[in-house]
Amino acid sequence: NDQQMADLREEIMDKLDRVFRLKTFRSNQYEAVLSTLLGYDVFVLMATGGGKSLCYQLAAVCQRGRVKGVTVVVTPLIALMNDQVSALEAKKIEVISLMADLSEEKSDEIKNRLRSRDKPSLLYLTPEKLDRSQGTRQMLKALNYTGDLARFVVDEAHCVSAWGRGFREAYTALSGLKQDFPNVPIMALTATATPQVEKDVKNILGINDCIRIAPESLDRPNLFYQVLRKPKDLKKAILDWIKADHFGECGIIYCSSRDRCEEWALYFRDNGITAKHFHAALDAVSKQQTQDKWASGECSVIVATIAFGMGIDKPDVRYVIHSTLPDRLDSYYQETGRAGRDGLASRCLLYYTVADTHYMFKRIDDDMTVTPEYRENQKTMLRQVMQYCQNNVECRRTQVLLHFGERFDPLACNQGCDNCCNSKDSTKIDMSEVAIAAIQCLKRLGPRQTLTKAKLVQKREEWGSTIPGNQEKGLSMTDRERLLNSLLSLGILEQVSCGNASNGFPQYKINPTSLADEFLQKRGPHYPFTMWFKAKAAGVNTT
Numbered sequence: 001n002d003q004q005m006a007d008l009r010e011e012i013m014d015k016l017d018r019v020f021r022l023k024t025f026r027s028n029q030y031e032a033v034l035s036t037l038l039g040y041d042v043f044v045l046m047a048t049g050g051g052k053s054l055c056y057q058l059a060a061v062c063q064r065g066r067v068k069g070v071t072v073v074v075t076p077l078i079a080l081m082n083d084q085v086s087a088l089e090a091k092k093i094e095v096i097s098l099m100a101d102l103s104e105e106k107s108d109e110i111k112n113r114l115r116s117r118d119k120p121s122l123l124y125l126t127p128e129k130l131d132r133s134q135g136t137r138q139m140l141k142a143l144n145y146t147g148d149l150a151r152f153v154v155d156e157a158h159c160v161s162a163w164g165r166g167f168r169e170a171y172t173a174l175s176g177l178k179q180d181f182p183n184v185p186i187m188a189l190t191a192t193a194t195p196q197v198e199k200d201v202k203n204i205l206g207i208n209d210c211i212r213i214a215p216e217s218l219d220r221p222n223l224f225y226q227v228l229r230k231p232k233d234l235k236k237a238i239l240d241w242i243k244a245d246h247f248g249e250c251g252i253i254y255c256s257s258r259d260r261c262e263e264w265a266l267y268f269r270d271n272g273i274t275a276k277h278f279h280a281a282l283d284a285v286s287k288q289q290t291q292d293k294w295a296s297g298e299c300s301v302i303v304a305t306i307a308f309g310m311g312i313d314k315p316d317v318r319y320v321i322h323s324t325l326p327d328r329l330d331s332y333y334q335e336t337g338r339a340g341r342d343g344l345a346s347r348c349l350l351y352y353t354v355a356d357t358h359y360m361f362k363r364i365d366d367d368m369t370v371t372p373e374y375r376e377n378q379k380t381m382l383r384q385v386m387q388y389c390q391n392n393v394e395c396r397r398t399q400v401l402l403h404f405g406e407r408f409d410p411l412a413c414n415q416g417c418d419n420c421c422n423s424k425d426s427t428k429i430d431m432s433e434v435a436i437a438a439i440q441c442l443k444r445l446g447p448r449q450t451l452t453k454a455k456l457v458q459k460r461e462e463w464g465s466t467i468p469g470n471q472e473k474g475l476s477m478t479d480r481e482r483l484l485n486s487l488l489s490l491g492i493l494e495q496v497s498c499g500n501a502s503n504g505f506p507q508y509k510i511n512p513t514s515l516a517d518e519f520l521q522k523r524g525p526h527y528p529f530t531m532w533f534k535a536k537a538a539g540v541n542t543t
C-alpha cells in the first residue's frame with residue numbers, strides 16, 4: 001500500500017545517502033532498485049559505467065522490500081569480483097565471495113556463517129561455483145527454505161547466450177535457477193545485448209515476464225563514426241591524422257596482435273607522441289603502471305588489444321581507432337563507446353579491408369575449442385561487421401543501432417557520421433537481377449565454381465553491368481566488389497580459403513547451403529536484394 005511504498009522509498013534514499021554517500025540516482029537506477037525490492041524479475045540494460053552495481057548493491061542493504069535476505073551475485077570475472085568486494089567492505093557492508101578455489105576450511109566457515117544469524121548482505125559467486133558443486137546449490141536451498149535468500153543477480157548476463165560477447169559455458173548452469181528457486185526474483189544486468197541475446201537471456205533464466213529497464217536510445221550523439229579504407233602504411237596514416245588534428249589529445253588505438261601494439265607504440269613515441277602499449281601478456285605491475293599513466297594524462301595514447309577496456313572509465317578520450325576489423329558489431333559499439341564519456345565531440349575510426357576478413361574467417365574455422373554452432377554464430381556476426389563496413393551510404397548510427405533493435409532516424413544523426421556527411425541523399429535500389437546474374441555466372445565457371453574478383457569483373461557483360469537509371473555507364477568496379485561482398489556477407493556466396501592462386505584477390509564460391517538456390521528462385525530471406533547508392537550515381541532524381 002501507499003504507506004509501505006513511502007517507507008520503502010525513504011529507506012532507498014536513506015541508504016543511498018548514508019551507505020553509498022551518493023545524493024542522486026543516475027538514469028534508471030532507482031527503477032531497477034525498486035523493481036527488485038518489490039520482488040519482480042528485472043532485466044537491466046545499462047551502458048558501461050552507467051552504475052549497474054549500485055542497482056543490486058543498494059537493494060541488498062534494504063530490508064523493507066517485499067523480499068529480504070542475502071543477495072546472491074553471479075559474476076564471471078574474479079578480478080572484478082575482488083574489486084567490488086573490497087569496495088563494499090570499505091562501506092561496511094557485509095559481503096562474502098565464493099570462488100572456485102577455496103579451501104575446505106574456508107568454505108565450511110562460509111557455510112556456517114550463512115546458517116548463523118550473522119548473515120552477509122551479499123554473496124558473490126562465479127557461475128562455475130553454481131554448476132559443479134551441488135554443495136553450493138544445497139546451501140542456497142537451505143537459505144531459501146528459511147526465507148533468507150532475497151534475489152539472484154546475474155551480472156554480465158549476455159555471457160548466458162551463445163550469441164553474446166564472451167559466452168561462458170558455465171553460465172548455462174543458470175538455466176535451472178528458476179525451477180530450483182521459483183519464488184526467488186532474478187535480476188539480470190548487461191551493457192550490450194542485441195534483441196537476440198536479450199531473448200536468450202530471458203529464456204535461459206526463465207524470466208520472460210520480467211520488468212525491462214533500458215535506456216530510450218543507445219545513441220551517443222557526441223561520437224562521430226567513420227569507416228576508412230585501410231591504406232598501405234596504416235601506422236603512418238594514423239600518426240599523420242593524430243599530428244594534424246589531435247596532437248596531445250587522449251586516444252585508444254586497437255590492434256589485433258600484441259607485437260603490433262608494441263611496435264606501434266614505439267613508433268608513435270619515436271615521433272613525439274606519449275604512447276604506451278597494453279595487452280593481456282603484460283604482467284600485473286606493468287598493466288597497473290600503464291593504466292595509472294593513462295589516467296593521470298602522462299601518457300596520451302594507448303595502443304592496445306581488446307584486453308584494454310574492462311573497467312576503464314576515462315572521461316576525455318577524444319578518439320578510438322580500430323586498426324583492424326572488430327569481430328562483432330556489439331563489441332565495436334562497446335569499444336567505441338569508451339570515447340567521449342564527458343559528452344564532448346569525439347571520433348571513432350575504423351579501418352577496413354576485405355583481406356582482413358579472410359584471416360578472421362579462417363581463425364574462426366580453426367578454433368576447435370568451441371562448438372560448430374558457436375563457430376557459425378561467430379561467422380554470422382563477422383558478416384554483419386562486413387556489411388556495416390561496406391555500406392558506405394546508409395547512416396552509421398541507423399545501421400549499428402538497428403543491430404540492437406533500435407530504429408534510428410538518419411536525420412537525427414545530424415552529420416554525425418561519414419555517410420551522412422558524404423551523401424545526404426542516398427537511395428536503396430533493387431539489385432536482385434544483377435545479383436542473380438552474378439551468381440549464375442559463377443555457376444557456369446568451372447567445376448569448383450570459384451573465381452577471382454578480377455575474373456568476375458572481366459565477365460561483366462555476362463552478369464549484367466548496369467544499375468537502374470545508369471544504363472550507359474554501368475556498375476563501377478567498386479560497386480561490383482561491394483555487390484559480391486554483400487552476397488558474401490549474407491552467406492549466399494562464401495570465401496574460398498585464400499591460396500596463392502588468387503593473388504591476394506578474394507575468391508568466391510556459391511555457398512552449398514540452400515540459401516543461394518532459394519535466392520536464384522527468387523525466394524528466401526535475402527530476396528529481393530537491395531543495395532544503397534548515392535542518388536546521383538544511380539541517376540535517380542531526388543529533388
Ligand code: ADP
Binds near residue numbers: 023024025026047048
Ligand atoms: P557499470 O558496472 O555499469 O559499468 P559501475 O557500477 O562500476 O558501472 O559504476 C561506475 C561508476 O559510477 C562507479 O565509480 C560508481 O561509483 C559510479 N556511480 C554509480 N552510481 C552513481 C550515482 N548514482 N552517482 C554518482 N556516481 C555513481
